[in-house]
Amino acid sequence: MKRFLVLALAALGCQAKTVTYDFNVTWVTANPDGLAERKVVGINNQWPLPLIEVDKGDQLVVNMHNGLGDRPCSIHWHGMFQNTTNYMDGASMVTQCPVPPGQSMTYNFTVNQNGTYWYHCHTDYCYPDGYRQALIVHDEHAPFKFDGEFTVTLSDWYHEMVDGILSAEFMSVYNPTGAEPIPSSFLFNDTMNTSLPVEPNKTYLIRLINISAFVAQYFYIEGHTFKIVEIDGVYTEPTEADTLYIAVAQRYAILLTTKNETTTNYPIVTVADSALLDGIPDDLQLNNTNWLEYNKDADHPQATINVTDATELVPFDDITLVPVDKMELLPEPDLEINVTVIMNNLNTGFSYAFLNNISYTQPKVPSLYTAMSAGDLATNNEVYGEFTHPMVLNHNDVVQIVVNNADGGSHPFHLHGHNFQVIDRAPPYGPHFYDFLDGDPVYYDPSNHTAFPKIPARRDVFVLPPQGYFVMRFVADNPGVWIFHCHIDWHLASGLAMILIEAPEQMQERIKIPQDHLDVCKAAGILTNGNAAADTANFLDLKNQAAQPGWIPDGFTARGIVALVFSILSAIIGIISIVIYGLADVKNKQEDETVPESEQGEVAVEETVENPPKS
Template sequence: MAKLVQALFCTLVVLLLSSFTTAKTVTYDFNVSWVNANPDGLAERKVIGINGQWPLPVIEVDKGDRLVVNMFNGLGDKNTSIHFHGMFQTNTSNMDGPSMVTQCPIPPGYSFTYNFTVNQNGTYWYHCHTDFCYPDGYRQALIVHDNDAYFNDDYDEEFTITTSDWYHEFVEDIRFLSLYNPTGAEPVPKSFLFNDTQNSSLPVKPDTTYLIRLINIGAFVSQFFYIEDHTFKIVEIDGVYTEPTEAETLYIAVAQRYSILLTTKNSTDRNYPIVTVADSDLLDVISPDLQLNNTNWLQYNAEAAHPQAVMKVEASADLVPFDDITLVPHDHMELLPEPDFEINVTVIMDNLRNGFGYAFLNDITFTMPKVPTLYTVMSSGGLATNEAIYGEYTHPMVLKHNDVVQLVLNNADSGSHPFHLHGHNFQVIDRAPPYGEHFYDYLAGDPVPFDPANHSAFPTFPARRDTFVLPPQGYYVIRFVADNPGVWMFHCHIDWHLSQGLAMVLIEAPLEIQKTHHIPQQHYDVCRAAGVPFEGNAAADTQSLFDLSGQNTQEPPLPGGFTARGIVALVFSCISAFLGMAFITVYGLSEPKVVQKDIDPVNDDGDEDVLHENVTAAGGGGGGGGGAPAAGVEPKVVAG
C-alpha cells in the first residue's frame, strides 16, 4: 500500500511539473541594421535588416510562452522600436512599442529588451512603430501556435503568406507632408510583394489540407486574394477563431490577418495561380508599368506549366470578397451590453496653415507629447485619471476599468481607412455601406454618419478582430470591454495617414496601470540617451501637471474662407512667386553687360552693312556664357 501511495504521489508530481514546464521562454537577439535588397528585381535599395538578413526572421512561439526580444539599434542614423501587432500586452503595455506613447524612441547604438507573456493564439506580425519606418522593410510575421486550436486535427501542414506594397525610396525621402503635396495624395508603391518577393511557388501535395496564414504587412494598399479553381474555409481573423466558413475571395487590408484551411486536389497534372490584386481605388495615379495583378503559384508539379492568372486590372472593382463582418467567433461570445462610455469621432482630411495635408479625428490631428503617455501615467499619481494632463493634441480618452466602451467611427473622407486598436480585439457590430455594395459606389452622395436611432439589428455573436476597414463616407461601430489596463493607440494603419495624425490615445484604468506595470531601468536609460523626458505631463512639466503651456501643438488652422481648391492654387501661386523672385534675384546679381555696336560703311563691292556685336563685361567676368570672346575667336556677326 505504501508503494502504491508513493507511486501515485510521484505521478502527481510529474503531472504538476509537466503542467508548469509546458510554457517556455523564447528568446530572439535582433541586431537591427541596414542591408541591401532587391525584392521586385527593379531596383536595389537599402532596407532595414535583422542580423544582416532581409527578409526578416519570423517570430514563432507557443501560446503561454514568454517572448524575449533583445533589440540593438545598429542603424546608425535612425531611431527605432518594435510593435508586436495584435499582442494584448496584459500588464505590459510598456512593451507595446509605439514611440512617445508607451516608450521613448531607441537611438542608434542602444539596446532595448521586450519581455512579455503571450497568452493568446493565432496570426500576428511585428513592425517598427517609430517615425513611420516600417515601409523601409522593418516588418514580418509573428505566429502563435496553439495545441488546443479546434481545427488542429483538420490539417496536415501549414505555411504563412505575407503580402505587401513596396517603395523604391526611403520613407524620409518621399515628399508626402509637403507643400508639393497639398492634397495629401498618398505615394503610389512601385510594386507589390508576396513573401517579400515575386513569382514564387508554394509546393503542395495532392489531397492534403493546409493551414495557410495570410498577413498584409504593407503600409498602404489593401489586396484581394484568391486561388484559381479553389475554395477554402476561414478559421481565424486577427487571432480570433471563427466558425469554419467557406469562401473564395478575401479582401485583406493592411495589418489584417486570416487563417484558412485549403484542401488540395487529388491530381498533379497542373499548377494553379495564387492571385493578389491591389485595390486600385486607393491609388490616385496608376502608372502604366505598375503591375496591380500578381501571380504566384500553388505548385502541384514543378515540371508542369506555371500559367499567369487570366484577369484584367479593371476587374478588381468586380471582385466580391467575403464579408468579414458576417463571421461568427468560434467561442460564440455574445453581443456586449449597452455601453457605459461612448467615443464618437469623425475622420476628416484637411489642410493647416503650413499648407500640408493632415488627417483629423474630429478637430484633432495627433501630435506627439513631450513625455511618452505611459510615463505620464506612471509619474502623475492620483491625477492620472484626468485627461487634461495628457495634452490636448494626443486626443486622450481615459477609460474606467471594466467599462463597456462603444466607439463610433464616422468617415467624412472619400477614402477607406483600416483602423487598428492596440491591446484589444473588438466586436464589430455595425457598418455602412453594406459589403454587398462596392465601397466606392457610396460616394455619389454626402457622408452618412451613424444614427443610433436608425440602424439595423446588431448581430447576436458579432465578429471580433483588431483591425477593421472604415468605408468611404460611411461609418462603423465597435464595442470592447476596458479590461486590459494600459495605454493603447487607436489609429489608421495606412502609414501615410498615421504620419498625418490619424490617431488617438486611450488611457485605460490609469490607477490600475500604476499598480500592475513595472518599467525596467533600461527603458529609462534609453530615454536619457534619446534626450526625451520621462516624467510629468504632456509638456514635461513635473511641478504643475495642469500647466500645458509647453506642450507640442498642431499647426494652426487656415484663415477662414479657404477651400481645398483655393489652398492648392495658393500653394502653387506661392511656389511660382518664389521661383520668379529667385530668377529675378539671380539675374539682378549677375554682371552687367556692355554692348558695343560698330556700323561699318557700305563697301565698295556693294556688300550689306554688318553689325559687329562685341560683348564685354565690366570686371572681365562672363556670367551666363556672355563674356568677352576668347583669343582667336571672331566676334558674333548678326545680319543687320
C-alpha cells in the same frame, strides 16, 4: 541567434519555454521585385526578417540593438494584448521612447494568445522600409486539424526610402489633396513568382498577413475554395469562402484541402485594390500570380484576371464570421466615443488627417510615462495633451467606439491591446464600399441602424468604408495606454490616431517600467515623467505642448494656399533674377570702362545684335 530555454511548469501540468531572439537592426540592400536594388531595414544583416514562432504560453524575449546609425526604431507586437506589460507594446512616444542609434532595449512578455500576428517598427514611418515580419503563435488545442502549414505575407513595396517620399511627395505643399504615394510593386512573402508546394488529398493551414503600408489586396486560388478558421487571432466557426479582401494589418487563417491530382499547378492570385490609388502608372502590376504547386515540373500558368475586373471581385464579408467561443454581444456601453475622419489642410499647406478636428501630434513625454507619474491627475484627460486626442476609460467599462467617415477613402483602424466586437458597418462590404461616393457621407444613427448581431465577429483591425461608418465594442479590462489609429502608414504619419488611457489607477498599481526602457529615454534626451508638455511641476500646465499647425484662415482654400505659396516662390525667383541681371549690368559697365573709346561703339553694336532687348 535564437536560443530556447525550456521551463517545466509542473503546477500547470504542461510545458512552456522561453524563446529568445537577439536582433541587431541594420541596413542591408535588397531587390525583392527584381526592378530596383535599395536599402532596407534588416536584422542581423539579413532580409527578409526572421519569422518568429512560439507556442501559446511561451515567454518571448527579444533583445533589440539599434545598429541603423541614423535613425531611432522600436518593435510593436501587432495584436499582442500585453496585459500587465503595456510598456512592451512598442509604440514610440505612447508606451516607450524611440530607441536611438547605438542603444538597446529588451522586449519580454508572455504570449497567452493563439493565432496569426506580426511584428513591425512603430517609430515614425519605418516599417515600410522592410522592418516587418510574421509572428505565429501555435496552439496544440486549436479547434481544427491540418497536415501542413504555410505563412504568407502580402505587401506593397516602394523603390524609394519612405522618409524621402513622405517629405518630398506626401506631406508637401505640392500635394494639397493628400494623395498617397503609389507603390512600385506588390510582394508575396517579400518576393514574386513563388510557389507553395503541396501534396494531393491533404489539408493545409495557410496564414495570410497584409504587412503593407497602404494597399489592401484581394486573394483567391483558382480552382479552389477554402474555410476561414481565424481572423486576427480569433478562432471562427469554419466558413467556406473563395475570395478574401485583406486590408493593411489584417490577418486570416484558412484551411485548404488539395485535389486528388499531381498534374496541374494553380495560380494563387493577389489583386491590389486599385480604388485606393489616385493614379495607376503604366508599369505598375496590380494583379500578381504565385502558385499552389502540385508538380514542380508542370506548367506554372499565369492568372487570367484583368486589372479592370478587380472591383468585380466579391470577397467574403468578415462582419458575418462567428467566433468559436460564442462570446455574445456586450451590453449597452458605459462610454461611447464618437469620432469622424476628416482630411483637411492646415496653414503649412500640407494635408492632414483628423479625428474630430484633432490631428494626432506626439507628446514630449510618452503617454504611459505621463500616466505613471501624474498621480491622482492620471484620470484627467488634460495631462496627456490636447493633440494626442486622449480619452480616459474606467476599469472594466464597456466602451463603444463609433467612427464616421467624411473622407472618400477607406481606413483600416487598429486598436492596440484588444480585439473588439464589430457590430455595425455601412455600406456593405467589398465593391459596395463605394456606393455612397455619389452623395453625402452617411453617419451612424443610434435610432436607425441594422440589428446588431447576437454573436459578433471580433478582430483588431476593421475597415471603415468610404463615407460610411462602423461601430465596435470592447471591455476596458487591460490597464494601459493604447493607441487607436488608421494602419495606412501615410495616414498615421498625417495624424489619424488617438490614445485611450485605460484604467490609469490600476495601471499605476500593476505596471513597473523596466530600467533599460528608462535608460533608452535618457539616451534619447526624453523625460520619463511629466505631462504631455514635459512639465513636471504643474501637470495641468500644457502651454508648451507639441501642437498641430494652425487652421487656414476663413476664405482660404487648399488651392489658395498652394497658389499663395507658388506666388511667393515666383516673387522670390523674380527678385533673385533682378539681382543677377543687375549685377551682370554692373559687370558689363566695368568691362566697358576698360575698353578704349574707339572700340566701345563696335562692342555695343555686337551686343545689340546678339542679345536683342527682351520685352
